[in-house]
Amino acid sequence: MKSNDWLHGFRHSSPYINAHRGRTVVLSIGGDALAHDNLINIIHDLTLLSSLGVRLVITFGARAQIQQRLDEAGLASSFHRGLRVTPEAHLPQVLQAIGGLRTYLESQLSLGLVNSPMHNARIRVSSGNFVTAKPVGVLDGVDYGHTGRVRRIDVAGIESLLELGHIVLVPPQGYSPTGDVFNLSYEDVGSQVAAALQAEKLIIFTRHQGVLDENGALIRELSAGQASDRLAAARASGDDADLLRAACEACVKGVQRAHIISYAADGALLEELFTRDGSGTLVSGDTYEQIRPAGVEDIGGIVELIRPLEEAGVLVRRSREMLETEIERFVVAERDGTVVGCAALYDYPDEQAGELSCFAVDANYRRAGRGDELLAMIERLARSQGIQRLFVLTTQTEHWFRERGFQPSTVQALPGPKLAAYNAQRNSKVFVKPLC
Known part of the structure; x- marks a missing residue:
């Protein structure tokens, strides 16, 4: 490693x-993760996030620890439909x-040794009766006893502590108005808390690198719909299915992103949040808004979107016939069935270059990040095709592209076919962004 690699990485993390300062992030950590040797590194990373102004809520599980206590007490455990049955005799x-575990987490977040990442951190950790629960009841003739489900989250209570800069700790237990206490699934608690708070992100820790496919390879990204399809097709099982289901449910209920990452890999949390490619699997919501490849059914919406920009001279005119023949090059941003943004990628494989073209966002959505999402989609497509540099020709949006890493270039830097077709009368400026 070069001596200044850390400097480059630190500068590019800004x-x-x-993007994360002042945002709420919910972390869901199972009991197996809490018993792993890498927990102390996760604690250090949480300290860093807190110092950077990220509002943190930690939900945790205790399955392994509960099982150990029951075994030591000579009490036999039973499960039904993947849930532990909790008779009253097991409740203590x-x-x-x-x-x-709650006390252990509080102690670890209170470390302050000199020459450690926790020195002078002074983290305040708060917990409480934030979860109102209800009993699972009787299913298939099995009485679940004190096993429950989340009924309601005290959003105001959690938010008030986050505003004070506290890390909020939410254990896998809830209370009923009758004073009963219930053992809860920590995956359900994490998903429900993230949804109730409308958190920016839900981070779920797993023993694997993330969600793996049938060949054991990491799946980098899934939409909520794709995640649901995997669950329906039983391509995920056991704990992995529970984690994927929690991520999917959180996204469907309004959480923007859910990340499934390894608790065993040192730095996985920071890599997922502060690097372009991340370390695990990203699950994103797609219930009413999505960035996706365009189809012929989108041509009408694209025409309506780009016509005013063509008339204003911002975009080169494209006929409907041209759109029909080139529609596979386009991606669109769709909101509630309406095309609100589009972009196209034209590749020049001989020069490992790609052109970002026909880039447009509805005026009502330009301040909501649709342009950045479209650009990110085009960049992912370009990298998947082996494209090493992305260029754009523009007459009026120079600064927008420069703010996103595009650098001024010359017409002579264009790929041969594009240079031959360059329209000198438009006098478009050329900007290039390296992708490697």
């Missing part, structure tokens, strides 16, 4: 730091296990 062991 856009991600700015359950609560002791959860309470012990």
Whole structure:
């Protein structure tokens, strides 16, 4: 490693730091992660996030620890439909296990040794009765006892502590108005808390690198719809299915992004949040808005979107016939069935270059990040095709592209076919962004 590699990485992390400051991130950590040797590194990373102004809520599980307590007490466990049955006789062991982990997490977040990442951190950790729960009841003749489900989240209570700069700790237990306490699934708690807070992100820790395909390879990104399809086709099972289901449900309920990452890999949390490619699997919501490849059914919407820009001279005119023949080059931003943005990628494989073209966003959505999302989609497509530099020709949006990493270039830097077709009368400026 070069001696100044850290400097380059630190400087280039600033856009991600700015993007996360003041945002709410919910983390869901299972009992197996809490028992892993890498937990101390996760704690250090949480300290860093807190110092950067990220509002943190930690939900945690205790399955392994509960099982250990029950085994030591000579009590037999039973499960039904993937949920632990919690008779009243088991409740003391359950609560002791959860309470012990809560105290352990608080102690780890209170570390302040000199020459450690925790020195002078002074993190305040708060917990409480934020989860109102209800009993699962009786299913298939099985009485679940004190096993429950989330009924309601005290959003105001959590928000008030986040405003004070506290890290909020939410254990896998809830309370009923009758004073009963219930053992909850930590995946359900994490998903419900993230949705209730409308968190920016839900981070879920797993023993794997992320969601793996049938060949054991990491799946980098899934939409909520694709995640649901995997669950329906039983391509995920056991704990992995529970985690993927929690991520999917959070996104469907309004959480923008859910990330499934490894608890065993040092720095996985920071890599996922502060680098372009991340470390695990990203699950994104797609219920009413999505960036996707265009189809012939989108041509009418694209025509309506780009016509005013063509008339104003911002975009080169394209006929409907041209759009029909080139529609596979386009991606669109769709909101509630309406095309609100579009962009096209033209590749020049001999020169490993690509052109970003016909880039347009509805005026009502230009301040909501649609342009950045379209650009990110085009860049991902370009990289997947082996394109090493992306160029754009523009007459009126120079600064927007320069703010996103495009650098001024010359007409002579264009690929041969594009240079031959260059319209000197438009006098478009050329900007290039390296992708490697």
